[in-house]
Amino acid sequence: MTTLVIGARGAIGRHVLDGLRAAGTPVRASVRDLAKADFGPGIDVVQADLTQPDTLPAALDGVTQVFLYAEPRGAADFGKAALVAGVERVVLLSSGSVLVPWATSNPITVEHRMTEDLLTGSGPELVPIRPLVLAGNALAWASSIRSRRTVRLVHPGSVSAPIHERDIAAVALAALSGAEPQEVSALLTGAEPLTLSDQVALIAEAVGEPITVEEIGEGLAREMFGAGESPEIVDAILHFVRRGTEEGGWFKTTTAERVLGRPPVSFASWARDHAADFR
Ligand SMILES: NC(=O)c1ccc[n+]([C@@H]2O[C@H](COP(=O)([O-])OP(=O)(O)OC[C@H]3O[C@@H](n4cnc5c(N)ncnc54)[C@H](OP(=O)(O)O)[C@@H]3O)[C@@H](O)[C@H]2O)c1
Secondary structure, eight states, X not given: OEEEEETTTSHHHHXXXXXXXXXXXXXXXXXXXXXXXXXXXXXXXXXXXXXXXXXXXXXXXXXXXXXXXXXXXXXXXXXXXXHXXXXXXXXXXXXXXXXXXGGTTSHHHHHHHHHHHHHTTSSSXXXXXEESSBGGGGGGGHHHHHHHSEEXXXXXTOEEOXXXXXXXXXXXXXXXXXXXXXXXXXXXXXXXXXXXXXXXXXXXXXXXXXOEEEEEOHHHHHHHHHTTSOHHHHHHHHHHXXXXXXXXXXXXXXXXXXXXXXXXXXXXXXXXXXXXXXX
């Protein structure tokens, strides 16, 4: 009855691991590099890399449920190894973009859709969790806020309803506890529509100091994002942010509240949880 958390050091995976431990569920944590395991004593830790299929059989030995991140390059082999190991249910951190009609062809969506497709019918029951916008995206501003108390934003009026990683993990835990797949796999968002500038203001409140927003055009944003991402991914991000300025371009759902039986954690609360990252 062991549950394996693949990516247990991740922002969401760590909350999944903590939730399983708190519930007293037998749990195993995986990391790609054992030297980075930092779970404290008493945790069964294994090395597993979804892109290295030979690492999977030992990690999956005796496991009946798995939480994992989307990795299309490893999904087919993971499905086969999970079937052989007798895994019954796989809860996959996918993306809400697979449910958004105008996002279907962007490369981020394609990767998540491909992972879902490769795991569907592989043997274990697949339950995708589909958050649309992570509150944690705001951590991309941390370095500039720490050093200059300024954020450069493209389309600062772009709206989304970001969701706290803790709530995403809570929905994943509900899925691991057997909640109705139709409920937990629905489009998952936070409760409040916020512009990017609103998010910065809430971070400023949490930090206790003013933060300036500097609006930039898509050209400069392309240069800034372009340093670490492919042009296709940069296009997808800019398209997504631009849509947030348009009617019907953002989404707010009640999935979290229906699954968790409480409202999602607010962005103000997320900002307080992460204030140290921005100081
Ligand atoms: N940004 C958004 O708005 C958005 C929207 C929808 C969905 N998502 C999804 O959310 C994810 C980010 O979640 P997060 O913030 O919790 O991520 P995170 O903190 O970056 O953690 C990612 C975890 O995935 C693990 N991992 C990556 N590649 C792996 C591999 N090949 N084999 C095994 N483990 C691997 C890492 O393991 P190690 O600890 O071993 O490095 C790490 O623990 C994105 O990747 C995306 O799929 C994001």
